[in-house]
Amino acid sequence: MIPIDLSGKTALVTGVGDNESFAWFIAKALQAAGARLVFAVHPRMIRIVEGFLSGDSPDDVASRKLPYGGGSLTVEQLLPCDVSFDTMADVPEVTRNDRRYKRVEEQYGDYSIEGLMKTVKESHGGIDILIHSIAFAPEIKSKLVETTRAGYWTALSISAYSLTGLVRAGLPLLENRPDGASVVGLTYLGGVRVVPHYGGGMSTAKAALEIDAKQLAHNVGSKSIRVNLISAGPYASRAAKGIGDIGQMIDYAAQRSPLPRGIKPEEVANAAVFLCSPLASAITGHVLYVDCGYNIMGV
Numbered sequence: 001m002i003p004i005d006l007s008g009k010t011a012l013v014t015g016v017g018d019n020e021s022f023a024w025f026i027a028k029a030l031q032a033a034g035a036r037l038v039f040a041v042h043p044r045m046i047r048i049v050e051g052f053l054s055g056d057s058p059d060d061v062a063s064r065k066l067p068y069g070g071g072s073l074t075v076e077q078l079l080p081c082d083v084s085f086d087t088m089a090d091v092p093e094v095t096r097n098d099r100r101y102k103r104v105e106e107q108y109g110d111y112s113i114e115g116l117m118k119t120v121k122e123s124h125g126g127i128d129i130l131i132h133s134i135a136f137a138p139e140i141k142s143k144l145v146e147t148t149r150a151g152y153w154t155a156l157s158i159s160a161y162s163l164t165g166l167v168r169a170g171l172p173l174l175e176n177r178p179d180g181a182s183v184v185g186l187t188y189l190g191g192v193r194v195v196p197h198y199g200g201g202m203s204t205a206k207a208a209l210e211i212d213a214k215q216l217a218h219n220v221g222s223k224s225i226r227v228n229l230i231s232a233g234p235y236a237s238r239a240a241k242g243i244g245d246i247g248q249m250i251d252y253a254a255q256r257s258p259l260p261r262g263i264k265p266e267e268v269a270n271a272a273v274f275l276c277s278p279l280a281s282a283i284t285g286h287v288l289y290v291d292c293g294y295n296i297m298g299v
């Protein structure tokens, strides 16, 4: 049997907003393979995620069940991080004074990328796996031609630059790990082809993310860090529901894909575990489509 054994590895997982997030399924699969988990959650979502991690309703308990009979999801550390901010000096007054951000600052202190990496260094020493599963475009429902400059920059900052920001600040934690480190991000076909409904600069952000992942793979390869992306097919997560016509997008792709169905989040999670495992030790700078083959179709 070929083993995937991530025991002893520390995985920093961003992008868990609820128990339907891709990152939630990725975290469960990483833990089923033995990894320790640290979650970095948007400051506004931290209480909600705490609820999903500790709730005792049958649905909550079922959603924490690890695949492959591996027990129940356990997170060693839950930390706030708004990836818009590299340091606390970047946080505008209005955000700092926001009720929920204030509460998070009182409880955790720093919620910038710098603060996140500092805390993880103190508690875990290093990171073997970094999952980037974050996207936001305030004007996603606007066509690109209607998108404001501010909306466009926000989409790029949160959905694309954040990968660079995390790798940049996390470099001392990621470099020269015993079996190398693996960074995995999530992208979408809308970054290389025109997908109506994927506006507000989000398509641009995914295009940027894809070339950035390749640049980063080159920049950090000599430090034994691999950087790859999964291009997932459409799936009705919270972020995707914000697009508007996600149900229609899922049906359309399912009808035209070589495997004529929608994807499951568990399938994205399995691909992430593979990319984080020694089985993918020579794979870097790659975009792996987990989309039932939809991307190969011409019509």
Ligand SMILES: NC(=O)c1ccc[n+]([C@@H]2O[C@H](COP(=O)([O-])OP(=O)(O)OC[C@H]3O[C@@H](n4cnc5c(N)ncnc54)[C@H](O)[C@@H]3O)[C@@H](O)[C@H]2O)c1
Pocket: 015, 016, 017, 018, 020, 021, 022, 023, 041, 042, 043, 045, 081, 082, 083, 084, 132, 133, 134, 135, 136, 158, 186, 187, 188, 189, 231, 232, 233, 234, 235, 236, 237, 238, 239, 240
């Ligand atoms: N759902 C799909 O159809 C689909 C398809 C392909 C790729 N993706 C990508 O998968 C990734 C995860 O999305 P998802 O579908 O699981 O939705 P999701 O809403 O569950 O996850 C998006 C996450 O981004 C986080 N986030 C947004 N702004 C942030 C910020 N400033 N700082 C920190 N975190 C922030 C949110 O809190 C949320 O947890 C995204 O990159 C998305 O583009 C999704």
